[in-house]
Amino acid sequence: MLKLIPQVKEINIDNSKFMRVNHIALAENLLSDNAVKDFLDFCRLPAGETNIFFEEESSFDEEEYSIFISDKITVKSSSVSGQIHALQTLKQIIFQCKGHIPFLQIHDKPKYKIRGFMLDAGRYFYSVSDVKKIIRRMALHKLNFFHFHLTEDQGWRVETEKYPLLTEKGSKRSRTNFDHKPHSGYYTKNDIKEIVRYAHDFGIKVMPEFDIPGHSRAAIACYKELSCFERDLPVADHWGVKHDVLCVGKDSTFEFVYNVIDELCEMFPDEYIHIGGDEVVKHRWNLCPHCTAKRKELGIEDSDGLQFWFMNRVKEYCEAKGKKVFMWSWELENDNSIDADLGFTKCAEMNTGDRPFIDTSTDAYYIDLPYGKVSLKNTADHKPLSGNCLGVEATLWTEYVPDLKKGDRMSFPRVGAMSETGWSGSCSYADFEKKLRFYYSYLDENNIGYSNIGTANPNALKGALEVLWFERRQLAWEGLHNIFDDKKIEKLAKNINR
Numbered sequence: 001m002l003k004l005i006p007q008v009k010e011i012n013i014d015n016s017k018f019m020r021v022n023h024i025a026l027a028e029n030l031l032s033d034n035a036v037k038d039f040l041d042f043c044r045l046p047a048g049e050t051n052i053f054f055e056e057e058s059s060f061d062e063e064e065y066s067i068f069i070s071d072k073i074t075v076k077s078s079s080v081s082g083q084i085h086a087l088q089t090l091k092q093i094i095f096q097c098k099g100h101i102p103f104l105q106i107h108d109k110p111k112y113k114i115r116g117f118m119l120d121a122g123r124y125f126y127s128v129s130d131v132k133k134i135i136r137r138m139a140l141h142k143l144n145f146f147h148f149h150l151t152e153d154q155g156w157r158v159e160t161e162k163y164p165l166l167t168e169k170g171s172k173r174s175r176t177n178f179d180h181k182p183h184s185g186y187y188t189k190n191d192i193k194e195i196v197r198y199a200h201d202f203g204i205k206v207m208p209e210f211d212i213p214g215h216s217r218a219a220i221a222c223y224k225e226l227s228c229f230e231r232d233l234p235v236a237d238h239w240g241v242k243h244d245v246l247c248v249g250k251d252s253t254f255e256f257v258y259n260v261i262d263e264l265c266e267m268f269p270d271e272y273i274h275i276g277g278d279e280v281v282k283h284r285w286n287l288c289p290h291c292t293a294k295r296k297e298l299g300i301e302d303s304d305g306l307q308f309w310f311m312n313r314v315k316e317y318c319e320a321k322g323k324k325v326f327m328w329s330w331e332l333e334n335d336n337s338i339d340a341d342l343g344f345t346k347c348a349e350m351n352t353g354d355r356p357f358i359d360t361s362t363d364a365y366y367i368d369l370p371y372g373k374v375s376l377k378n379t380a381d382h383k384p385l386s387g388n389c390l391g392v393e394a395t396l397w398t399e400y401v402p403d404l405k406k407g408d409r410m411s412f413p414r415v416g417a418m419s420e421t422g423w424s425g426s427c428s429y430a431d432f433e434k435k436l437r438f439y440y441s442y443l444d445e446n447n448i449g450y451s452n453i454g455t456a457n458p459n460a461l462k463g464a465l466e467v468l469w470f471e472r473r474q475l476a477w478e479g480l481h482n483i484f485d486d487k488k489i490e491k492l493a494k495n496i497n498r
Contacts, residue, residue, distance in 0.1 A: 002104075003438040004092050005416050006142055006423035016104040019069055021099045023048030030054070030080040031087070033199035035251065036134060038088045038301035043094055045259050047114075052090075054083060063144070063203075063365065064109035066308040069093075069101055081203040085142050090477045095445060111425035114358050114391030117415070118144035118345075120368075122152025122211070122218075124176070124398040125185025126407075130197050133404060135449060137411070138201040141419035142338070145358075147274065147345070147393060149209045150187075153217035153236035154399075157186045158208070162259045165222035173218075178402050192267045207326070208268045210260060211276030212308060213246035219256075220244055226253055228288035229493070239399045242277045245487060248310040249290030258317055265321050273318050274345065278328035285488055287493035294400050296475070315342050345393060349385055359385045359392045367414050368397040370470050372463025376456035380417035391424040400470070408449035413439060414454055 002013065015043070024045045026036060042045045057076040064302065065082035067089060068074040072414075075086040089108065091100060112262050117138050119126060126134075150158045156170035171186040187195070199206050216226070217236040228247040236242055246253050264273065282303035293307060315325040316339075329344040329352055344357040358367065364382035366374055384392060401407050416439055417450050420427035436453060443450050448469075459467065466496040 002093060002096060003435040005435060005439055006088060006105050006420045008089060008108040009424070010105075010107040011336065012105045015367055016105070016320075017070070017103040019071060019073070019101045019145075020101065021045070021073075021094060021097075021101055023447035025050045026054065029083055031083055032080075034198060034201040035044075035084055035087065035139075038139070038202075039091065039458070042091050043298070045099075046310060046345060052198050066108070066149070067106040069103070069104050082101075082205040083143070084232060088140060088142055091140075092442065095442060097405060110142065110423045112389070112391035112422050113150065114145045114393070115419065115422035116147050116207075116358060116391065116393030117143050117210075118147035118149055118360070118393055118395040120149040120152070120157075120396060120398045121157045121187075122149055122215075123154045123397075124178075124402045125155065125157055125171075126398075126404065126425055127185075128187070128191050128195060130404045131195050134407075135195075135199050135202055135204060136448075137408075137415070138204055140424055140446060140448075141415055143419060144204050145272075145391070145393065146204050146206045148195075148206055148394075149274075151209070151211050151215070151218065151276075153215050153242045155183070155235065156218040156222070158192065158264070159186060159188045159197075160263050161259055163223065166219060168222075170218040170222045170235060173237045174403070175237045176237045176397055177237075185349065185459075186442065189267055196268060196270075205272065207270065208264050209274035209276060210257075210264060211246055211274075212257060212279070212314070213253075213276075213307070214278065214280035215242070216246050217242045217244055220246070220472075223256070228284040228291060240373045241281055243281045243283055245280055245284060247288060247290055248285070249294035250304060254313070257314060261314075261318060263400070265318075265323065271322065271324050271478040272326065273323045275311065275314050275318065275327045276327060277307070278330065280307055282307070287490065305337060308496055311342065312339050343390070346385060352387065354388055355412065356388045356390050357385070357442045358390050360395050361385065365394050365418060366397070366413075367394050367410050368399075368401050370457050370463075370466035372457050372466035373408065373470070374414070375463070376413055376417060376432075377429040379414045379425050380420070380432045382421065383426070384421065387489075389439060392418055405449060409451045409455075411446075412443055412448060412450035417465055 024043050025047050027050045050074045055076045058078055060078040062079045063081045065086040067086055075083060077083050105450040117170060119134060136288055137147055154173050156166040159167050167186040172183055172184040176183050196206050220227045221233050221235045226243050226246050287304045295306055318325045326343040326345055327463045329346040329350055340355060344352050344355055344358040345360045364379045383391055396407055416434050417427055
């Protein structure tokens with residue numbers, strides 16, 4: 001019995017007849033050179049007479065495909081995306097059957113429109129080469145949506161012509177939480193162009209994230225006028241939610257935001273953009289003369305309402321540039337306060353009305369968290385959140401994931417289970433466990449690291465110790481720092497308002 005990840009929609013196998021595959025040659029197709037090379041490099045078979053043919057089937061959806069194997073292999077699809085997915089399925093079949101493939105028919109298409117992976121390059125910079133490896137790992141699992149988290153308190157990672165200090169200064173932090181060493185790096189516009197083109201070669205769209213108005217310390221360190229109280233601040237060097245955020249009461253802040261968005265839209269041609277919106281500590285806004293004046297001017301009751309106004313205004317600017325806009329979710333006390341078409345990357349079962357969202361549940365898809373907190377079983381058994389769900393996304397935050405080697409161990413096998421849910425609509429650990437031996441061998445064949453089953457599903461004691469270590473390191477320093485800094489700001493605000 002063939003084992004496939006993610007599981008295909010329909011498969012019929014005739015085990016009485018077989019096709020011998022001792023060479024590979026593709027007929028004319030829509031595939032990019034990179035996609036073809038990826039397939040041929042995996043198969044490692046000599047060329048010969050054409051044995052894989054491609055036919056157009058105009059009635060199919062964009063990602064739908066079929067495979068017919070008899071004395072030849074025929075792939076039917078309506079687009080290059082279908083051809084890409086078919087090759088990924090063929091990889092697994094060829095690998096399992098060792099070139100002796102039963103006659104079969106497969107018809108397949110995804111349940112969800114979006115099947116994503118988020119890389120946080122803000123905390124730790126990942127090279128262009130490593131980003132390309134992540135894209136190939138995504139394609140292997142039929143993921144189609146790369147969420148590129150590019151701006152953070154701890155680093156600004158994308159070149160902007162209008163604000164050169166963002167990369168000259170904002171891309172560097174004096175030390176990291178993980179190894180206490182200086183860290184730096186950013187993507188030039190040419191790097192971004194290369195990454196986006198490479199993603200498109202594998203049928204993957206790219207959504208940049210410009211995280212605002214919180215998580216903006218790197219930008220504020222470069223241009224202090226972006227904050228409520230102009231102070232000389234360094235790029236953040238530690239984990240934690242920072243209390244210095246963008247001042248939304250100044251028109252100049254919007255000028256900055258719009259200029260950055262203009263450049264991002266030039267670099268990222270796909271229809272999506274993410275504008276952050278998470279973990280915005282509003283202590284500064286409550287004391288800031290600019291923000292309090294803006295609230296009075298607009299008749300806004302509180303600082304939560306001020307953030308709703310800010311996010312709506314930025315969303316409208318992005319929409320005018322042809323973008324569909326996402327932000328991180330939080331509990332909305334008033335569904336009417338934020339535009340109904342602003343999408344969410346949704347971290348938990350919270351009230352977001354009928355707004356479209358991508359399921360990024362913290363208890364299943366936050367794959368930077370230790371397996372003691374989010375086990376493989378948690379991921380596999382997770383059911384997509386109720387409501388207007390567009391799909392699922394694994395989120396790799398990187399404060400404790402400094403490189404791809406660690407990233408692979410945190411991602412796999414959890415991403416395999418998530419890909420099952422995103423493609424077929426459901427998964428269960430009971431079913432996924434039956435394919436684990438194959439999956440691990442398949443990851444080995446693709447030179448992808450992973451966590452073994454004892455790590456991915458830890459016992460109660462091991463899991464509790466992992467969580468304790470993680471949470472102690474996360475909270476040890478930042479809380480006290482914010483408390484003392486808030487006292488300084490309160491004194492400063494009193495002097496300003498006299």
